[in-house]
Amino acid sequence: MDKTVNQKAWFLVLPVLVLVAFSAVIPLMTVVNYSVQDTFGNNQFFWAGLEWFSEMLESQRMWDALWRQLTFSAIILAIEVPLGIFVALNMPKKGFWASVCLVLMSLPLLIPWNVVGTIWQIFGRVDIGLLGYTLSKLGISYNYTQDIFAAWVTVIVMDVWHWTSLVALLAYAGLQSIPDAYYQAAKIDQASRWKVFRYIELPKMTGVLMIAILLRFMDSFMIYTEPFVVTGGGPGNATTFLSIDLVKMALGQFDLGPAAAFSLMYFLVILLISWVFYTVMTNLDKRDATS
Amino acid sequence: MTDTAQAPGAAGLPRDVTETRTATKKRFRPNGSAVVMVLYLLFLLVPIYWLLNMSLKTNTEILNSFTLWPRNLTLDNYRTILTDPAWYMGYVNSLIYVVMNTVISLSVALPAAYAFSRYSFMGDKHLFFWLLTNRMAPPAVFALPFFQLYSSVGLFDTHIAVALAHCLFNVPLAVWILEGFMRGVPKEIDETAYIDGYSFPKFFVKIFIPLIASGIGVAAFFCFMFSWVELLLSRTLTTVDAKPISAIMTRTQGASGIDWGVLAAAGVLTIVPGALVIYFVRNYIAKGFALGRV
Numbered sequence: 239m240d241k242t243v244n245q246k247a248w249f250l251v252l253p254v255l256v257l258v259a260f261s262a263v264i265p266l267m268t269v270v271n272y273s274v275q276d277t278f279g280n281n282q283f284f285w286a287g288l289e290w291f292s293e294m295l296e297s298q299r300m301w302d303a304l305w306r307q308l309t310f311s312a313i314i315l316a317i318e319v320p321l322g323i324f325v326a327l328n329m330p331k332k333g334f335w336a337s338v339c340l341v342l343m344s345l346p347l348l349i350p351w352n353v354v355g356t357i358w359q360i361f362g363r364v365d366i367g368l369l370g371y372t373l374s375k376l377g378i379s380y381n382y383t384q385d386i387f388a389a390w391v392t393v394i395v396m397d398v399w400h401w402t403s404l405v406a407l408l409a410y411a412g413l414q415s416i417p418d419a420y421y422q423a424a425k426i427d428q429a430s431r432w433k434v435f436r437y438i439e440l441p442k443m444t445g446v447l448m449i450a451i452l453l454r455f456m457d458s459f460m461i462y463t464e465p466f467v468v469t470g471g472g473p474g475n476a477t478t479f480l481s482i483d484l485v486k487m488a489l490g491q492f493d494l495g496p497a498a499a500f501s502l503m504y505f506l507v508i509l510l511i512s513w514v515f516y517t518v519m520t521n522l523d524k525r526d527a528t529s
Numbered sequence: 530m531t532d533t534a535q536a537p538g539a540a541g542l543p544r545d546v547t548e549t550r551t552a553t554k555k556r557f558r559p560n561g562s563a564v565v566m567v568l569y570l571l572f573l574l575v576p577i578y579w580l581l582n583m584s585l586k587t588n589t590e591i592l593n594s595f596t597l598w599p600r601n602l603t604l605d606n607y608r609t610i611l612t613d614p615a616w617y618m619g620y621v622n623s624l625i626y627v628v629m630n631t632v633i634s635l636s637v638a639l640p641a642a643y644a645f646s647r648y649s650f651m652g653d654k655h656l657f658f659w660l661l662t663n664r665m666a667p668p669a670v671f672a673l674p675f676f677q678l679y680s681s682v683g684l685f686d687t688h689i690a691v692a693l694a695h696c697l698f699n700v701p702l703a704v705w706i707l708e709g710f711m712r713g714v715p716k717e718i719d720e721t722a723y724i725d726g727y728s729f730p731k732f733f734v735k736i737f738i739p740l741i742a743s744g745i746g747v748a749a750f751f752c753f754m755f756s757w758v759e760l761l762l763s764r765t766l767t768t769v770d771a772k773p774i775s776a777i778m779t780r781t782q783g784a785s786g787i788d789w790g791v792l793a794a795a796g797v798l799t800i801v802p803g804a805l806v807i808y809f810v811r812n813y814i815a816k817g818f819a820l821g822r823v
Contacts, residue, residue: 247647325569489672
């Protein structure tokens with residue numbers, strides 16, 4: 239759609255600008271402020287320059303958290319994206335069962351994140367949880383509060399449980415937009431199921447899949463509540479992801495300077511990914527407009 | 530039915546192909562396997578069932594025997610929550626700030642989304658991008674500054690503080706979703722209304738808002754949901770008076786250990802608001818999560 243140039247439209251945007259400035263810019267400036275200062279209590283601050291940044295860049299703790307975070311995001315993307323596509327391909331296309339699937343699949347997406355944690359905390363316990371009980375009866379030692387591997391498996395399965403439906407629903411929306419004529423043509427050409435997927439369904443899904451992948455990456459990159467409830471970041475620091483570490487540092491230990499420097503670097507990464515996301519979105523919008 | 534119109538060249542097709550088309554349209558689409566769906570849905574539902582199962586048991590049954598369904602069905606856990614102010618006030622507090630947040634987010638987002646969908650103005654693209662970065666911003670980065678900001682203006686531990694804090698991600702979300710819906714409304718409608726002598730506010734309220742009513746519903750639903758599920762900011766900004774249910778749930782560990790039955794019941798009750806409206810938004814879930822872009 240071609241838009242009219244109208245500078246007065248700024249007045250319509252003004253409320254948003256004021257509100258978001260209050261809830262985003264002021265706090266962010268506080269962070270910037272802390273990141274370049276040092277304090278010895280009593281609200282006395284001293285200019286520290288880029289000291290905190292260099293300290294954080296050399297800090298093993300931050301690199302460990304970042305590494306864990308990237309591993310986690312990579313694993314859940316590697317599981318959720320193919321699984322989501324697979325589920326979307328198997329969903330009923332219309333009618334009563336399609337609605338049933340949509341409703342049931344949306345359910346985990348709408349559960350408060352701490353309750354997701356609670357559900358898996360209970361589900362995985364060896365004494366009272368179905369999963370933990372079954373596994374221990376099968377002779378598999380499983381204890382997510384003690385064993386690093388079990389903790390990781392729990393956190394990953396929990397995320398797959400929580401968010402695969404999102405990928406599936408987006409892929410499903412992409413599939414639904416494919417006109418019938420495409421399948422008709424494939425049938426005439428006697429294309430195999432794989433070829434239908436490879437040359438018709440996948441290309442039509444790339445747009446929504448990009449959105450799904452970026453959303454999942456972003457949200458997994460700032461995951462806090464679910465692992466916090468289930469493992470509390472442990473055992474040890476095994477599931478301490480970036481957000482958990484940051485909150486520990488800022489609100490637990492009140493290390494304002496390092497936490498602020500950490501926050502800013504964290505935010506820069508987010509900014510970069512947001513930009514990729516935005517580019518993808520605007521390209522999609524353009525493609526929709528021309529087709 | 531116009532969508533059964535023949536594809537170019539379809540007249541020359543072998544007979545059986547055209548017949549299948551007229552018989553049933555969806556046979557062209559590869560059918561999914563019901564087995565896969567049943568397995569996947571089971572995977573999704575079993576943990577939820579387990580929570581429900583726990584919430585209906587007594588603590589003795591939970592801890593002393595392992596049962597797949599409650600043998601002594603009891604509603605005591607729910608009764609505890611619904612009669613103890615320390616518990617049910619959590620729901621009230623959550624609802625108060627969530628509703629406040631939804632109202633604030635929608636009322637500022639509506640005009641802004643209209644501006645983004647209809648006009649181009651200086652810095653519009655940058656502004657739109659900046660809004661997106663706020664949707665993506667990790668709450669962990671903002672937890673400490675929010676704590677200090679709201680403490681210094683005396684709003685700490687109030688509902689409005691949490692409502693405003695959640696605007697950080699909900700206002701951008703609402704703007705993006707609403708913009709996605711508004712771009713689907715033809716511009717000619719606006720122009721016709723102006724020619725007919727409608728002023729902008731009158732047009733907006735009388736004509737435009739009814740047109741995108743479903744979009745507003747979806748945006749409201751997602752603001753509600755994202756505010757309802759958030760824990761970190763709401764927990765950081767409250768202590769007693771506005772403490773949300775999610776924060777209460779993470780602090781149930783008493784002297785005698787965790788009261789699993791009550792915890793499970795509290796969890797089930799937090800799922801209820803989402804489950805109530807889920808049927809109505811089922812076709813928009815993907816659109817809402819993808820910021821109105823599917």
